[in-house]
Amino acid sequence: MTTRVLVVLLAISVGVALAAPMSVQVRTCKVRATPSQLGGIVATVEYGAVVQAGALQNGWYSVTTADGKTGWVHESALSKKPIVMRAGATDAATGVSSDEVALAGKGFNEQVEAKLRKDGTLDYTWVDRMSAFSVNADRITQFRTQGRLPGGAQ
């Protein structure tokens, strides 16, 4: 019993030691129950949020969210560089230079797109329409099953 407790404590301490903060670099990040894009959704984390990530395994990080939920996130959704959400919140607030963080909304951004829309340079009607096309995991699973698609190796 004592040995078992020690093993558990050791595993937890190793996990804590390996965990490192990473930032969500996509608009909405789904934390999944299993390391699969079809895994159940444990939590949803927004752009710029920080999660504690363990070791990378086959493209997936085991993560713990700020409110203590645990699951898996694909590496393409995370960045080692902190992402600061508010303009002007770098240097003084974080104590790091703006080159060490990614400032959300900097550069080619919503403001630039708004200018192009306002000027009438580009029509985004269909861009918005196609961006709203969504397919949930259940439909993908059904599509794959009905189509007898084997594998599913990630």
Next chain:
Amino acid sequence: MNERHGRRISPPISSMTLVLSLLAAVLLGGCETVREAGTGIAQATGVISSDQADSINRGAKAVEKTWQDLTPEQEYYIGRAVAARVFQTYPPLDRPLANDYLNLLGQSLAIFSNCPETFGGYHFLLLDSDEINAFAAPGGLILVTRGMVRCCENEDELAAVLAHEICHVEKKHGLSAIKQGRLTEAFTIVAAESAKQMGGEELASLTREFEGSVGDVVMTLTTSGYSRTQERDADVAAVRLLRRAGYPQTAMIAMLERMNERLTDAGGLGFAKTHPSAKSRADALRATIAGTTSTPDPVRQQRFSAAMQPVMASK
């Protein structure tokens, strides 16, 4: 200072010369420590002010940045504008059922990509054009012409087309088409506005670089094409993606062979203009692909026909 005391000890180095030398060392050298030491000395000796030193350091960091430093968020905004520009030449095809099927198929592949998560996700749309073509805008907006769908006899072959485009997104081939000069300019503007909201003049300059960058990507997608190496990389990655998603890898060869026949008939327009010959691509892949072409699965064949037949038949 020497003149004030009436005697010059050593030949003068003008402030301008020193600033230019420092700038050259800073911009060409690329070594952060040397640069910061250099601007530090210039600042300490009063040749440049603290603001000027910061500006040089920021500018130099901007020069060092390339398309690989664009964030997923910036890639997203570039991709949206690229798609909007493509629509000016290739109008979208408003067929909800066909577009829904295209998205189901595309998402069933994208989840197995090395980059399944992009800032705004993958989305797929048909284009109302008989030209045989497909485009991948950065960030995951993928566009396929009616003519390209006509080149595919079954779901597996259409999956091969989408897999190829998804792999262009995964490898950020679109972003690599942006001229470095535009990015340097953009990163310099961005570096200068670190602690405040972008002003009208900065926004106008940044928008100009943005439009130029979008133009570079659109030019590559629609006119000049990716390099042969990039096309080859996308083909190889697409075969891997098909295998992971459970589709026969041979679908890629079958699609390329059919495209080769159709493109020859079409006289080298569209896809033929921007891609290496489909025959040479099929030949290059053949040695790496296991198995032989099999009969398409009846369920996949049926759902492909149900969704796409009306699209292929019209016009």
